[in-house]
Amino acid sequence: MTTARMPSGTIPRAAPARKQLLPRHSALVRLTHWINVLCFSLLLMTGAQIFNAHPRLYWGEYGADNDHAWLSIDSLQNGSSVRGVLHLGSLTFETTGLLGASKDEGALAARGFPSWLTIPSYQDLAAGRRWHFFFAWLFAINGAVYLIAGLVSRHFRRDLLPTTSELAPKHLAHEVVTHAKLQFPKGEAARRYNVLQKLSYMGVAFVLLPLMVLTGLTMSPGMDSAFHVLLDIFGGRPSARSLHFICASLLVAFVVVHIVMVLVSGVWNNLRSMITGKYAIEVDGDAQ
Amino acid sequence: MNPNVKFKADRMTPFQARRKWLTAFAAGAGSLALAGCDRAVNNPRIDATLRSAEKLTLASQRLILQHQPLAKEYGERDLSPVFRANGSMMPQSKEYAQLLQGKFVDWRLKVDGLVARPQSLSLAELKAMKSRTQITRHDCVEGWSAIGKWQGVPLSQVLDLAGLKPGARYVIFHCADNLGETADDSGLYYESIDLLDAYHPQTILAYMMNGQDLPVAHGAPLRLRIERQLGYKQAKYVNRIEVADAYSHLNGGKGGFWEDRGYEWYAGI
Numbered sequence: 001m002t003t004a005r006m007p008s009g010t011i012p013r014a015a016p017a018r019k020q021l022l023p024r025h026s027a028l029v030r031l032t033h034w035i036n037v038l039c040f041s042l043l044l045m046t047g048a049q050i051f052n053a054h055p056r057l058y059w060g061e062y063g064a065d066n067d068h069a070w071l072s073i074d075s076l077q078n079g080s081s082v083r084g085v086l087h088l089g090s091l092t093f094e095t096t097g098l099l100g101a102s103k104d105e106g107a108l109a110a111r112g113f114p115s116w117l118t119i120p121s122y123q124d125l126a127a128g129r130r131w132h133f134f135f136a137w138l139f140a141i142n143g144a145v146y147l148i149a150g151l152v153s154r155h156f157r158r159d160l161l162p163t164t165s166e167l168a169p170k171h172l173a174h175e176v177v178t179h180a181k182l183q184f185p186k187g188e189a190a191r192r193y194n195v196l197q198k199l200s201y202m203g204v205a206f207v208l209l210p211l212m213v214l215t216g217l218t219m220s221p222g223m224d225s226a227f228h229v230l231l232d233i234f235g236g237r238p239s240a241r242s243l244h245f246i247c248a249s250l251l252v253a254f255v256v257v258h259i260v261m262v263l264v265s266g267v268w269n270n271l272r273s274m275i276t277g278k279y280a281i282e283v284d285g286d287a288q
Numbered sequence: 289m290n291p292n293v294k295f296k297a298d299r300m301t302p303f304q305a306r307r308k309w310l311t312a313f314a315a316g317a318g319s320l321a322l323a324g325c326d327r328a329v330n331n332p333r334i335d336a337t338l339r340s341a342e343k344l345t346l347a348s349q350r351l352i353l354q355h356q357p358l359a360k361e362y363g364e365r366d367l368s369p370v371f372r373a374n375g376s377m378m379p380q381s382k383e384y385a386q387l388l389q390g391k392f393v394d395w396r397l398k399v400d401g402l403v404a405r406p407q408s409l410s411l412a413e414l415k416a417m418k419s420r421t422q423i424t425r426h427d428c429v430e431g432w433s434a435i436g437k438w439q440g441v442p443l444s445q446v447l448d449l450a451g452l453k454p455g456a457r458y459v460i461f462h463c464a465d466n467l468g469e470t471a472d473d474s475g476l477y478y479e480s481i482d483l484l485d486a487y488h489p490q491t492i493l494a495y496m497m498n499g500q501d502l503p504v505a506h507g508a509p510l511r512l513r514i515e516r517q518l519g520y521k522q523a524k525y526v527n528r529i530e531v532a533d534a535y536s537h538l539n540g541g542k543g544g545f546w547e548d549r550g551y552e553w554y555a556g557i
Contacts, residue, residue, distance in 0.1 A: 054431035064432035066370035126550030134341035222556025
């Protein structure tokens, strides 16, 4: 603060910055956010369980063991020992301990994702599917409520849609640089989402999460019969399964960045705003 | 000894200790959470709640499938170069071995239960009936897919030949293969579908695959194709079709070999 460097008494009217609690997130956004957190966590871990039943991904209308997989997690047995290998295109990574072979009750065992990443921790495709579909329903209903309410209340238009000036390359570059330096808006500017927040939230809410639903539905033979167009959009069930995996990976990347940003930009303030709805911003002492 | 190293080591100790403590804490919390998840998975009340989603799935898919849309059919050039065989590859019984040796001439498909005219049909009789050929995608519950060409008798024809009695709701397929222990000690594979799927035009009893007699690994001489559900519903080595008002009297009571092992009866997803 510039006021702090001034000799005391020279500017008697200069008051220190004070905090003001402002309403930030509506009750509906807070509720749907935390339901989404629950659903996403469980869907991710049960999804890893389901993936483990066949840890290979393909493009096209068919894909099984004899077909080319663009990604595969292989468990190579050699006598009593097992090695984990990740194949990604033409690349090969040794992943023993994490992918393909990981500790299961003390001993290395053949499994795609490790037990601490799957629900249940042991191999059980039937249970994994049961959990996945239950929380997929909850996730879809929750998402529909969020999207409809956001449209009707004009929350998206008011808070998420970037303005033209925000989308100017110069402004975007400036935001990227300040974010990289972990400098976050203060005062008036902190009242609104910055443009990087707007773009990433819109990408998640309007692109990635809906894609998760659509690619998930495309894996259902019943849905495919009713809506052949799903197969046309995604280029086949194996392609949809690959895209489901890719979108889930992008969502994990988003969540990692999101949590880091929550931590470094004032963790208690951020958490409070998503729980009670109140967000503190610093305003000048004499500002009303 | 290099004093710098010692100094460094001394300075690192508290960090290492804290890091070790944090790692142990995270691992402990993680395994607690995981153990909690495993306990939740094995809790019957939670399990019953989760199974309610299956009813929701069935109800909503019935809604969109009530007008019997066809599963996508592909062209010859879309066929999987190798169609993976799964589950049983070769029934173990002496009877099956004899039937196979005799090229299934003595094999019969029995149709009984809630039918007006129980049937015992030879392979030749089935092949003489009007057939349907379709190139469709087979989706395994594990996540892989394969495209194959199937030729067989629409199940509806066989059911109409036998004539359904009032009260008929399910069609149960009894198979010749033994995939594991079952409650009735026969160990035989079985499956069940309801009449909506039984009368779907693409639901066929296939005796040919990719232009040849159905291979043993794929269920010779006869397997079910029910194109809007997953692979475990596509019963292989079918030798008896039972029409019934319920399936709860069979084995684990869940309507199929894999259903008795926790998989959904409705496998449309």
